[in-house]
Amino acid sequence: MTTYKIAVLPGDGIGKEVMPEALKVLDSVGRLCGIGFDYTHFDWSCETWLKTGQMMPEDGMSQLAQNDAILLGAVGYPGVPDHLSLWGLLLKIRREFDQYVNLRPVRLLPGIPCPLANKKPGDVDFWIVRENVEGEYSQVGGRFAEGTEAEGVVQSAVFTKLGTDRILRYAFEMARKIGRLHVTSATKSNGLYHSMPYWDERFAAIGAEYPDVRMDQYHIDILAARFVMSPERFDVVVGSNLFGDILSDLGPGMTGTIAVAPSANINPEKKYPSMFEPVHGSAPDIFGQNIANPIGQIWAASMMLDHLGETEAAALILKAMTDVLSTQNAPRTPDMGGRAKTSDVGNAIAEAL
Amino acid sequence: MTTYKIAVLPGDGIGKEVMPEALKVLDSVGRLCGIGFDYTHFDWSCETWLKTGQMMPEDGMSQLAQNDAILLGAVGYPGVPDHLSLWGLLLKIRREFDQYVNLRPVRLLPGIPCPLANKKPGDVDFWIVRENVEGEYSQVGGRFAEGTEAEGVVQSAVFTKLGTDRILRYAFEMARKIGRLHVTSATKSNGLYHSMPYWDERFAAIGAEYPDVRMDQYHIDILAARFVMSPERFDVVVGSNLFGDILSDLGPGMTGTIAVAPSANINPEKKYPSMFEPVHGSAPDIFGQNIANPIGQIWAASMMLDHLGETEAAALILKAMTDVLSTQNAPRTPDMGGRAKTSDVGNAIAEAL
Ligand SMILES: CC(C)[C@H](C(=O)O)[C@@H](O)C(=O)O
Numbered sequence A, B: 001m002t003t004y005k006i007a008v009l010p011g012d013g014i015g016k017e018v019m020p021e022a023l024k025v026l027d028s029v030g031r032l033c034g035i036g037f038d039y040t041h042f043d044w045s046c047e048t049w050l051k052t053g054q055m056m057p058e059d060g061m062s063q064l065a066q067n068d069a070i071l072l073g074a075v076g077y078p079g080v081p082d083h084l085s086l087w088g089l090l091l092k093i094r095r096e097f098d099q100y101v102n103l104r105p106v107r108l109l110p111g112i113p114c115p116l117a118n119k120k121p122g123d124v125d126f127w128i129v130r131e132n133v134e135g136e137y138s139q140v141g142g143r144f145a146e147g148t149e150a151e152g153v154v155q156s157a158v159f160t161k162l163g164t165d166r167i168l169r170y171a172f173e174m175a176r177k178i179g180r181l182h183v184t185s186a187t188k189s190n191g192l193y194h195s196m197p198y199w200d201e202r203f204a205a206i207g208a209e210y211p212d213v214r215m216d217q218y219h220i221d222i223l224a225a226r227f228v229m230s231p232e233r234f235d236v237v238v239g240s241n242l243f244g245d246i247l248s249d250l251g252p253g254m255t256g257t258i259a260v261a262p263s264a265n266i267n268p269e270k271k272y273p274s275m276f277e278p279v280h281g282s283a284p285d286i287f288g289q290n291i292a293n294p295i296g297q298i299w300a301a302s303m304m305l306d307h308l309g310e311t312e313a314a315a316l317i318l319k320a321m322t323d324v325l326s327t328q329n330a331p332r333t334p335d336m337g338g339r340a341k342t343s344d345v346g347n348a349i350a351e352a353l
């Protein structure tokens, strides 16, 4: 029996409520497929920060490095400035483990009311490939003339050729892998004078290596509009850290609830562990009621299995999830219009396996 | 009779097709309300750039300065790099005339098929206040290590206190003016380490001057999702140059067609002329067929009249526009599902006056 070492980081808020459901489902599928999981639990969170001024201990990264993968809940809580909690945990792990690919499906699932008119499962089904470690997310910059009338702040985005080329290449490879030979690039080269013309240039250069893949590019403003107006036209969408972030919340929003969407932070070379999390945040407003939707976390666990090479187990989770969603009387959390508890949904999916 | 000096800049592509319709409607409403328009036509465009290497002549800005307002079509055409055409004309005018407010309505109009399920006019109706002259749109930065493996590019956003405070204040004033005491700020302070925490800080500070106005803030990713999931909850949304840009295409996209949406580039102090344009671009793909929707340009003309203090004439155009859209057999351009020509729509609105 293969056993995987998994770092379990529920983090803050509803992260703590949805994580047990994902582990429940993992254990079920593990029994079914003869896979073992050796969990190490980490309670790093905003509470840690309030106590210690750090989101993780000094040797936190080397503790994580001993695992095959990381399953993360959500990070961020009122009382700790967002940029400190995120740069101290989520963004730190993405960067230091060179998880330069963020991969997110945008897929309309059965049984979820869709805010778009006349769409059914199958109509919205594509992938977002997001650059995950550089670009607009950057600590380069700072304040000037602080305390005077001339005060202000500079925020510098840094795009490297290495970082840009490898994410673009991943998108083209992904298009081939899923057999949908079409990549759409998010740009804003009309407004952002230096970064996006460079991005476009690299998109053209890397695209030339994939003559079999059709290329499209749109400015991020009109691209966001087209997501809503004609989601059918997308297959693989590639974007910078910020643009990918925006599109990969908008996409799940369009499909009814961001609570079901997963996010894979991948180091494709497997030099470091990759990290899997739901797209949603820690949702302080609903924390404590046990009504958070665990499906994003469960789908993230499925993506983790896929990454570990356990494709059959990954597919089984996805199928159980879809089966439950397709069932008329299945438990649904309030975000999907139901009254079920977090654990009801987790139980239903674990049983469906 | 008051006569206004108007600089008319059709620009590129369909800008040239929709502009005559707006002038037609302006002339009609002028006759009705006793307002005169003294048009000066400027043919500055990407063709100018191809001939001269500049988007406008050396004394272009002082020619424009002699007008009470500028009516612009669209800028940008294949063959001229977008960042050169835009920074040479549209963005140059916004900046040099200190049009620091970009004001855009997001409003579902009658008779336009809406991509959102179960929405009717009235359900989607709010304003976007966008910072228009600084922030992410910046020429600060450049390439490093060009031609080597270490190549890359830095793009610096600059936010000043002056620039941030005045746009936030405008948003709060706007909320009071329209009697909807609620402002939502677009942020991304969890990822953008320097700029957005500063933006949030200023939002809190300026908001404290408006205790009667309810304040909300969302990260841009989840905000985009919420636009689609619950557009009813917005009244005035304020965002940086880039975030405002994205939201103000997404908004109109949600209401069926970005072709009807207008954009006002305002210098509130009236030290310089303000500029009015449709949200859509030059649309090279449909240029030359006379099928572009002129409603965005016509609505922009209405916003221009509003700014000039001709509120009655402005309202008449809006009413004529809405009346035509509400009429079952009114001419509709292909983007609205019809087969009408650009000029049919312009004629119908001019006649409805
Ligand atoms: C053409 C482009 C530079 C412009 C912008 O990004 O401001 C446009 O998208 C707009 O919104 O007016």
Ligand SMILES: CC(C)[C@H](C(=O)O)[C@@H](O)C(=O)O
Pocket: A086, A090, A091, A245, A263, A279, B190, B191, B221
């Ligand atoms: C929490 C935040 C820093 C993060 C991001 O912007 O990357 C989140 O929105 C995401 O998409 O994973």
